[in-house]
Amino acid sequence: MNDREKAGKAWADSLPGKFLLGSILPALLLFIWWLAVRSGTAVVPTFMEVLDVLAHPFQVPPDLYSRSLAFSVMMTMLRLAIGFGLGVLTAVPLGLLAAGSRVADRILYPLIQVARPINPIVLLPIATVAFGLSSIASVVVGGEDAWRHDVWDQVQLAMIFILWWGAFFPVFLGTISGARSVRTAYIETMRLLGASRMMVLRKVVIPNALPSIASGMRIGLGVTWLVLIAAEIFPGTRSGIGYMLCTACKTSDYQYTFAAMLVIGIVGLMSDILLLRFERSAGHWQSRER
Amino acid sequence: MSVQPGTGSRVKGRTVAAAPFLSIFNIRKDFLTRDNQTVRAIDDVSFDAEAGKITCIVGPTGSGKSTLLRLIAGLDDPDAGKVSLHEALPAGSIGYMTQEHSLFPWLRVKANIGLPIDVKGESPEERDRTVRKIAGALGITDALDRYPYELSGGMQRRTALGRLMASGSGCWLMDEPFSALDDRTVHQLQRLLLKLVSENGKTVVFVTHSIDEAVFLGDRIIVLSAGPCRVADIFDNGLAHPRDRLSPEFGRLIETVRCRLETVIEEKA
Numbered sequence: 001m002n003d004r005e006k007a008g009k010a011w012a013d014s015l016p017g018k019f020l021l022g023s024i025l026p027a028l029l030l031f032i033w034w035l036a037v038r039s040g041t042a043v044v045p046t047f048m049e050v051l052d053v054l055a056h057p058f059q060v061p062p063d064l065y066s067r068s069l070a071f072s073v074m075m076t077m078l079r080l081a082i083g084f085g086l087g088v089l090t091a092v093p094l095g096l097l098a099a100g101s102r103v104a105d106r107i108l109y110p111l112i113q114v115a116r117p118i119n120p121i122v123l124l125p126i127a128t129v130a131f132g133l134s135s136i137a138s139v140v141v142g143g144e145d146a147w148r149h150d151v152w153d154q155v156q157l158a159m160i161f162i163l164w165w166g167a168f169f170p171v172f173l174g175t176i177s178g179a180r181s182v183r184t185a186y187i188e189t190m191r192l193l194g195a196s197r198m199m200v201l202r203k204v205v206i207p208n209a210l211p212s213i214a215s216g217m218r219i220g221l222g223v224t225w226l227v228l229i230a231a232e233i234f235p236g237t238r239s240g241i242g243y244m245l246c247t248a249c250k251t252s253d254y255q256y257t258f259a260a261m262l263v264i265g266i267v268g269l270m271s272d273i274l275l276l277r278f279e280r281s282a283g284h285w286q287s288r289e290r
Numbered sequence: 291m292s293v294q295p296g297t298g299s300r301v302k303g304r305t306v307a308a309a310p311f312l313s314i315f316n317i318r319k320d321f322l323t324r325d326n327q328t329v330r331a332i333d334d335v336s337f338d339a340e341a342g343k344i345t346c347i348v349g350p351t352g353s354g355k356s357t358l359l360r361l362i363a364g365l366d367d368p369d370a371g372k373v374s375l376h377e378a379l380p381a382g383s384i385g386y387m388t389q390e391h392s393l394f395p396w397l398r399v400k401a402n403i404g405l406p407i408d409v410k411g412e413s414p415e416e417r418d419r420t421v422r423k424i425a426g427a428l429g430i431t432d433a434l435d436r437y438p439y440e441l442s443g444g445m446q447r448r449t450a451l452g453r454l455m456a457s458g459s460g461c462w463l464m465d466e467p468f469s470a471l472d473d474r475t476v477h478q479l480q481r482l483l484l485k486l487v488s489e490n491g492k493t494v495v496f497v498t499h500s501i502d503e504a505v506f507l508g509d510r511i512i513v514l515s516a517g518p519c520r521v522a523d524i525f526d527n528g529l530a531h532p533r534d535r536l537s538p539e540f541g542r543l544i545e546t547v548r549c550r551l552e553t554v555i556e557e558k559a
Contacts, residue, residue: 185391193409207396285395
């Protein structure tokens with residue numbers, strides 16, 4: 001590498017360099033946006049109109065069925081947390097079981113390998129038929145009174161099911177591969193110390209599997225995020241970012257559609273960064289191990 | 291090839307030791323190769339490890355030294371013969387240290403040392419106190435909060451020694467624990483090991499490929515032959531500690547063991 005290349009690399013790594021280089025494509029995008037607005041199409045709102053929506057998150061759109069941006073974001077996050085959380089909570093123990101027991105692996109493997117490639121969105125129609133309008137509220141307090149618990153009534157079981165589906169497989173497979181990659185020497189160390197199987201699991205298998213559980217979670221979260229927005233656009237929902245985006249499109253309030261798209265991108269990015277951090281801290285020892 | 295009295299004596303076959311800590315009787319171990327052929331790795335090996343003494347095992351590469359140590363540790367079962375301890379010991383009372391991968395990379399040094407105490411289920415306060423004491427004796431107090439990958443090779447071995455001490459085990463099985471280090475560090479660790487063993491009265495079975503190491507550390511040196519592994523010779527090393535590497539007695543014993551090892555290798559060829 002000559003001096004000029006070195007200087008270029010150093011500048012690209014500096015703060016102003018990162019900022020300027022990172023802004024090129026967004027600036028280009030804004031320019032195209034500006035061109036589109038100037039062309040006079042009704043579909044593209046101005047930048048200020050979208051900013052206005054984002055600046056007033058509690059403002060309810062003119063359309064009767066919509067809720068405020070803040071409420072929509074909250075509903076989406078609630079569904080995500082429940083669906084994704086259930087996925088992780090089931091996938092990790094089952095993955096550890098499959099990695100630790102040949103019998104469990106033989107039982108789980110065939111079904112899981114067939115089920116894994118099925119796109120969760122494909123399951124939404126059948127899940128909607130199977131679960132009907134059942135929600136967390138209707139399961140907990142019964143269908144009659146479910147409407148009194150508006151928020152929980154809008155966390156539909158059908159949606160939880162497909163989110164669980166989207167999160168389960170990446171986390172399950174990550175857990176299995178992480179748990180199987182344990183060095184025999186570590187397990188033997190524990191055996192010689194007289195450790196029980198539970199102790200080996202807690203002290204060796206889980207810490208060893210954690211980095212790949214975290215990468216599985218990152219993939220799983222990416223999948224559930226895509227699936228969730230698509231599912232909210234489906235008929236039968238009454239809230240959420242996807243729902244807002246879709247209804248605003250129908251009523252030609254495109255500034256809400258654009259604002260929703262931006263929020264989806266930003267929330268998706270932030271959650272990915274959060275899990276990336278978890279992944280890095282869980283696996284700090286991996287890259288530097290001899 | 292006789293050795294002068296007082297500097298080391300040569301004993302044929304198994305000796306009846308005054309106070310053996312563990313005895314190995316006629317151990318045999320076979321392995322299956324990929325194409326289903328039986329290969330004898332260890333054939334009829336017997337020896338004693340005396341209590342409070344260091345027994346060094348040397349042999350050509352691939353002679354099954356590590357396999358032998360695994361059998362003693364109980365990590366593998368022999369196909370014939372037996373390993374017997376002369377005291378009934380509870381689980382976790384045999385310490386085992388290998389060349390690498392004995393530390394858990396996701397645990398800090400203090401947690402690595404404290405692992406045996408955690409497994410026993412003692413209180414965290416008790417554990418921290420013991421870990422501090424051990425770290426002080428090993429000179430790694432400053433490294434307690436670091437991760438193994440942040441340490442030099444020598445510090446990593448010290449940490450592994452710390453774990454052995456924390457296990458409270460009376461018997462340490464060590465499989466080339468100081469290999470792949472520079473000479474100066476190796477010599478430091480050897481002196482440290484001698485100090486720990488004599489202060490705490492440990493029984494050590496020490497596998498090494500270095501004759502110098504065996505003569506410096508061992509009270510008894512067992513020379514193995516290769517393919518299958520048999521006891522070729524046993525040397526008792528009576529040199530007084532601290533042993534002087536430059537003394538003629540030290541050099542003579544090294545030469546004696548080296549000659550024996552050479553004949554073992556030639557016999558096989």
